Amino acid sequence: MKKVLVTGGLGFIGSHTVVELQQRGFEVVIIDDLSNSSINVLDGITAITGKAPLFEKIDLKEKTDVEAFFEKHGDIMGVIHFAASKAVGESVEKPLLYYENNLNTLIYMLKSVLKLDVSNFIFSSSCTVYGQADTMPITESAPIKPAESPYGNTKQIGEEIIRDTCRAYSHLNTIALRYFNPIGAHASAKIGELPIGVPQNLVPFITQTAAKLRKELSVFGNDYPTPDGTCIRDYIHVVDLAKAHVVALERLLDGKNVSNFEIFNLGTGKGSSVLEAIQAFERVSGKSLPYKFAPRREGDVIQAYADTTKANEVLGWKASLTLDDAMDSAWKWERKIRNIG
Ligand code: WQD
Numbered sequence: 001m002k003k004v005l006v007t008g009g010l011g012f013i014g015s016h017t018v019v020e021l022q023q024r025g026f027e028v029v030i031i032d033d034l035s036n037s038s039i040n041v042l043d044g045i046t047a048i049t050g051k052a053p054l055f056e057k058i059d060l061k062e063k064t065d066v067e068a069f070f071e072k073h074g075d076i077m078g079v080i081h082f083a084a085s086k087a088v089g090e091s092v093e094k095p096l097l098y099y100e101n102n103l104n105t106l107i108y109m110l111k112s113v114l115k116l117d118v119s120n121f122i123f124s125s126s127c128t129v130y131g132q133a134d135t136m137p138i139t140e141s142a143p144i145k146p147a148e149s150p151y152g153n154t155k156q157i158g159e160e161i162i163r164d165t166c167r168a169y170s171h172l173n174t175i176a177l178r179y180f181n182p183i184g185a186h187a188s189a190k191i192g193e194l195p196i197g198v199p200q201n202l203v204p205f206i207t208q209t210a211a212k213l214r215k216e217l218s219v220f221g222n223d224y225p226t227p228d229g230t231c232i233r234d235y236i237h238v239v240d241l242a243k244a245h246v247v248a249l250e251r252l253l254d255g256k257n258v259s260n261f262e263i264f265n266l267g268t269g270k271g272s273s274v275l276e277a278i279q280a281f282e283r284v285s286g287k288s289l290p291y292k293f294a295p296r297r298e299g300d301v302i303q304a305y306a307d308t309t310k311a312n313e314v315l316g317w318k319a320s321l322t323l324d325d326a327m328d329s330a331w332k333w334e335r336k337i338r339n340i341g
Contacts, residue, residue: 001027003075004249007060007109008082009053010037012193013124013182015045016242017080019191022049024246029054029073031083036196044191060105070112078120078249079113081106084154087200088128088299091151102154103161110165114172120252121174122245123162127234127265127304128152129178136271137307140178140263148299159263166261173260175248180234180267180306182241184326185333192333193238202274203235203327206281207334210289217289219274221296226303230274234267234305237321237329241266247317258314267306268319277323284328 004021008014009030015037021028022045030042030053039055046052058065060083070076084102085091091098106123113119129152130138131145147153162174183203185192198214199205208214222229244266251257272280278289312318335341 001025002077002253003027003029003073005029005031005073005076005079006082007031007079008084010034010039010041011082013179013238013241014082015041015191016186016238017082017245018045018053019048019186020242020246022051022053029056029076031056031058031060031069033057033059033083036085038194041191047190048186048188060108061101063108066108066112070115074116076116077118077253078122079109080122080245080249081109082124084124086151088149088151089200091149091154095150098150098154103157106158106161110162110172114169119172120249121162121172122248123158123174123176125159125176125178125263126152126155127178127180127267127306129156129159130304132301133304136303137269137305138265139307140265140310148301163261170260173252173257175252175257176261176263177244177248178263178265179241180236180265180304182238183235184237184239184321184329186239187329189329189332189336192330192337202277203330206278206289207330210281210285210287210331211334211338211340213338215290217278217291218294219291220294220300222293224302226273228273228275231300232271232273232303232305234270235272235277235323235326236267236319237326240319240321244311244315244317247315251315264311264315265306265308266311267308269306269308271303271305272323277327280323281327281331284324285331
């Protein structure tokens, strides 16, 4: 079996990707430092797939630990690198934590991957690199705008580090995947999103409000230049997103990439407003969601949704699940973890 390393593999997108990799027949080894995930996620992955992935608790900021890991696992055929801090607001308060954790770790990973017999690397990037794009839908050739946060800057700098490294080392093959807004959970409700503390993102805040953990949802701004005044995003089901990572990895393993650094947007291609997201939740849950309009949130872009042509026609992947599917799975997951019938 082909062995694949998934860093951050106990996180939200990482765990769903491990499930898809194992179901595709890959042998998976997970590295996670458990700073923003739980070891119990390993049980969820095992319950879904019938196979426990290998797991090592390693802080990727420890260069010698990264080197020791690759000494032991020289037979790795590909790396999917999710491990990073990703809270936009926190990155503004603690920029050095974000630059150290997101960039030092990337550099140490790349230095080790370069020494493998097979150097395939998938990078977890984000639509945040576009900032407020001038035209919708957003294509991969849209200009990179000055980052709105240190978090977004670490994704931009990360892509530049990879670009320069690929230029210097032709044997390193990489794909950067720019996620739009990942939401939802696995249909089994055995894994899902586990935000720590008050959720910053919309969908976990919606489901926690419906579960009565939060009093009401604050809609950050209803005076934007959009049809209903609220911001528009491209909400992509995390399972569709996970499947895209398997397709991207197989593209590299099969040598189908046309350059050694490719970039793909991963979205549905459909923009949905905050109010439309709320309506989708109410439709699938049958519950009325308490919310109020609140002032705009600093750093929010008005709208961002993907042009998925390149992912569909070059990568050969297309999202198939809908906003309703994602909301339904998110609500099922919330009810499961809160023991709500
Ligand atoms: C979506 C919309 C909010 C919460 C961020 C990161 C991005 C990626 C996904 C990591 C916005 C509105 C939200 C709430 C609200 N993360 N909202 N009330 O900001 O588009 O993207 O998460 O890669 O990089 O930037 O996602 O879910 O926070 O917000 O009205 O309580 O929901 O204003 O319009 P965002 P989000």
